[in-house]
Amino acid sequence: xxxxxxxxxxxxGLWAVTTQQLIETEDNPDFEALQRVxxxxxxEAFRLIEVRDTIRVLLERTPxxxxxxxxxxxxxxxxxxxxxxxxxxxxRQFVQAxxxxxxxxxRQTAKALGISEP
Numbered sequence: 001x002x003x004x005x006x007x008x009x010x011x012x013g014l015w016a017v018t019t020q021q022l023i024e025t026e027d028n029p030d031f032e033a034l035q036r037v038x039x040x041x042x043x044e045a046f047r048l049i050e051v052r053d054t055i056r057v058l059l060e061r062t063p064x065x066x067x068x069x070x071x072x073x074x075x076x077x078x079x080x081x082x083x084x085x086x087x088x089x090x091x092r093q094f095v096q097a098x099x100x101x102x103x104x105x106x107r108q109t110a111k112a113l114g115i116s117e118p
Contacts, residue, residue, distance in 0.1 A: 007045040015049065054115060062109040068102035071095055 006018045055076070064072065067088075074084045081099070085092040110116075 007042075007049060009052070054110075057113070058106045058109050058115070061113070062102075062105050064102055064105060067098050068105070071098045072102050072106075075099065 008016050008018075010016050059069075059072070070088060071084055074087060079087065081092050081095045085095045088095075
């Protein structure tokens with residue numbers, strides 16, 4: 001038997017966890033490979049939840065300036081530096097410097113909270 005765990009975010013602070021059970025006999029030659037894939041998928045889903053929660057805590061507890069928050073938020077949405085610069089009407093160099101400053105502050109907060117990089 002293999003268990004598939006799917007974790008998805010519904011809204012801020014609300015997650016849905018769905019499990020599905022695949023009935024396979026352990027003597028099936030593919031059983032071990034299937035179980036390994038299922039285990040890795042579940043581990044990755046929970047790791048992503050931990051990362052999101054850590055980022056949320058750092059953002060809540062780090063005093064960022066308005067532009068720093070804006071740049072970080074857009075970066076986390078998947079925008080690159082040139083796109084962010086165009087969206088907020090500043091130079092790419094300004095975005096890079098602002099991003100570096102914000103990351104430095106986030107790392108200081110992480111260090112103060114005892115959060116280490118993986």
